[in-house]
Amino acid sequence: MVKASKGARRRTRGVFHKRARERGLSPITRIFQQFEVGEQASVNIDPSIHKGQPHVRFHGRTGTVTGSRGKAFLLKVRMGGKIKEIIVRPEHLRKAK
Secondary structure (H helix, E strand, C coil): CCCCCCCCCCCCCCCCCCCCCCCHCCCCCCCCCCCCCCCCEEECCCCCCCCCCCHHHHHHCCEEEEECCCCCCEEEECCCCEEEEEECCHHHECCCC
16 A cells, blocks of 8 residues: 655645636735734635645634734634644735624
């Protein structure tokens, strides 16, 4: 048997799937999104842009913006009983409703 892959994008076939009309690169306006400290943001990973992607376990989570690191934003996300801080670029974030 072949050993199972342990890469960062393993088991993401369904999660990172885009529908036929959404394929290709995303709109450039997503790169220029700005988030203020204390604002709520949802992690929605864009599979067409690999740079600045958080781990797949954070896909669909909502967190609070705590700061910025270069072009990316720091996000505090609750995972079970813990609060984790992740670094995500704006292409993979949406303003929470």
